Amino acid sequence: MNSPDIKPPGAEPAVKTHDNRRRWWTLLAVSAAQLLVVLDGTIVNIALPSAQTALGMSDASRQWAITAYALALGGLLLIGGRVSSALGHRRTFIIGLVGFAASSALGGAAVNPGMLFGARALQGVFAAALAPAGLSLLTTTFTEPRERGRAFSVFAAVGAAGSALGLVAGGLLTEYTSWRWCLYINVPIALFAVGGTALVPADRPIRGGGRLDVAGALLSAAGFGAVVYAFNEAEPLGWGSPKVLALLVGGVLLLAAFAAVEVRAPSPLLPMRVLSHRARAGALVSITLMFVAMFGFYLFMSYYTQTVLGYSPVQAGLTLIINALAALLGSTLIAGRLHGRVPPAMLILPGLIAAAAGMLILTRLTPQTTDVLPLYLVPALVLTGLGLGCVLPPTAGLATSDVHPYDIGAASAAYNASQQLGAALGTALLNTIATSAAASHLASARHATPTGASVHGYTTALTVGFGILLAAACVTAPLILKQQRS
Template sequence: MTDTPGEPASGRRRWWTLLAVSTAQLLVVLDGTIVNIALPSAQSALDMSDANRQWAITAYALAFGGLLLIGGRVSGALGHRRTFIIGLVGFAASSALGGAAVNAEMLFGARALQGVFAAGLAPAGLSLLTMTFTETRERGRAFGVFAAVGAAGSALGLVAGGLLTEYASWRWCLYINVPVALLAVLGTTFVPRDRPVRDGGRLDVAGALLSATGFAAVVYGFNEAEPHGWSSPKVLALLLGGVLLLAAFVVVETRVPHPLLPMRVLLHRARGAAFASITLLFVAMFGFYLFMSYYTQTILGYSPVEAGLTLIINALAALLGSTLIAGKLHGRVAPAAVILPGLIAAAAGMLILTRLTAESTDVLPLYLVPALILTGLGLGCVMPPTASLATADMQWHEIGAASAAYNAAQQLGAALGTALLNTVAASAAASYLTRSGHPTPTAATVHGYTTALTVAFGILLAAACIAALLTLTRGATRGAPGDN
């Protein structure tokens, strides 16, 4: 028996879909961090200036974050499976182009192209998963695996980046995407076809332009805040302009007949709380990854590979949290009953690290390992139910928009967390050095890190308060998409 377009897959084809989508998710998430460790080597090889090297990271983030909502609409119009395949092939080709770069401009352009194809690939993948797994138990298992890959991807990116740069070449941080993407393309032969949205009306051109420029301005503003400070006129102009553009986008979306992002995607109380929870979690967690990278290398003296391997603990904890806890509990308890403890666990992990000082001993067993386990479990518990809530109870032709909004929330959180918490750490360290008693630079650096992690702890508590709103929604979206 064959699967008809737009209907749930049957038998083993469902699990092939999960494998292909999870592989694509790994590519998208991993590429946000894998280049970070390789950047010094790439800078030396391609003769980049210190001022321009950030574009190897920023070009990807801007294209990905700015085009996500458009990618969600394109995915619905072309069909999620077709968009998924195009995204994979394009991502592989642009990765190969970046690996073969002969100058900085070629690398930056390739990274931007990666972001363009990732903007279609990410929402298409989540949409395929949502439409394929509709039975409650299997849906929980599938979203648990999908979220585990997403939760562990950033940490694995740092590990892979360190290993490839040290033992092969920085170019392999990009080349490695090619065989992985092509394997995922082969897996899509088992993914059932879906029907494109034919009644979506004309493209919301105004919404597309406003969302792309607004998201890009905000993400770029966050990136520029790290080197230039939050009071920089350039940063303030970017952030203010981005917020105004996004506000105009919301106004347009409430008035056009076929919006790029229907407001019902955001205005549903449980779904909106899920978006807010995942955004704030990513703010805190990307600051945490920044701390782990800097602290282990500059204070503990770890090599880049050792620093990356330390994060394997976090990745394994996230895998356990998403599959054995969140995946098993899906459909048996309300989503808030998993999200809220997950956020509290992550906050407890951050709190442990705030007790660090320059004189702390036995740092790995007493501080880092417990923090890595708790934050990993928290991340693993939060991602599956929020991903499921993002697309639950949506009409089938709106799943692409909901998937894109969920990915956009993560991107904004990651960009804000890196910029905000790095700035807090730098400011706190500078202030600490002015104190009486002649504090050492090491003590000031550690104080800066712990101050930033205190802010991250507060952010996670705020996210937990927002997640508590889910408990006020009776029967909080346990159903499958398209129930309404």
């Protein structure tokens, strides 16, 4: 008797080949979306002076072109993760892409500052849905260890290179076209990713999660928003500003209330079981501290190359291509090939130490240093890039592994939130340290020059970045290693 389940010879391999192609289309679409989210964190920074002149922004209000995006993205990521699970990751991904493209076009066509700020906030809203949905799609699509390693390595390479590429693209577009193209460029990338989703395997919404945790949603959005806003305000106002301190204290209290609510909520926005997993906690801590140090490093590279070495914005951005290429090599040729063959800690810890070594090289700079590019910048850019490339894939894997299907969106959102908080804190913290050290040196050192004070400030901040990366290795090693041995 013939069974209806028996397939004719050759049918199964054909199905598998078709499914394999669909999986790799998922990677392509998700990587394009990741490029959008990361690129937009830096590309507008370069275009901001031109946009300010064109739209008549005041010096006091121009920061909202950056802050509006960061606030919406950082404050809504956890909600975006829950929405992704409730609606389905693929559907949320498409909604995020279409919304991001539309809000980018709106920002590019802005005729006044309010229109630009509103469009940037909308970009952050849709990015908050797009980022966790994309990472969740990768997690559910690539389950075989070798393929999973390759997929996460490519995804991480795009994320690692995106910030540097944003500075390059922002300089080129602003100089040779218009600042508006720093926003318009998102539209074709998003539409390409939308086209790619036609071949992305459909997934089903995760049912049975209960009602939306409204209290948790409000507290998380307000808490994360207050903390991110405090970090952004700390750069111009200083950490001792009453406004910054009030925002920080308020944000921490709101997040503490959020944690208390999540422990008791029947359907929490961020289940505490997601954070109580030791290896996952280690991954979140390590990626947060890595982004604190690396975004301070990018700030140093931008200022030092332009103000001390006299590079143009385009030249300064192109210098960072070295870092982007190193990150690409680290994530694909090292982390991607070793995924599943060595424990994640064997990639994360050397990656943190390599990035720390790169920053340590730059702490030796003085105003009299010669041959800066070949002897200092290139080795530092290579080491930090390799380190970042080795850390991103295994931390993304640990953050989303061994998770209940309903919690994948929350785990992906927590990973993205860690990156956003680290980037915001790193930019504000290390910039404040650099400016304070420069001012102190100029006031106290005999025969100090403005250039010498600036270099002293940069090296002081990079010394702190070096210490942060070493601390990250020391803090996360016990968490990750103990979990792997258990």
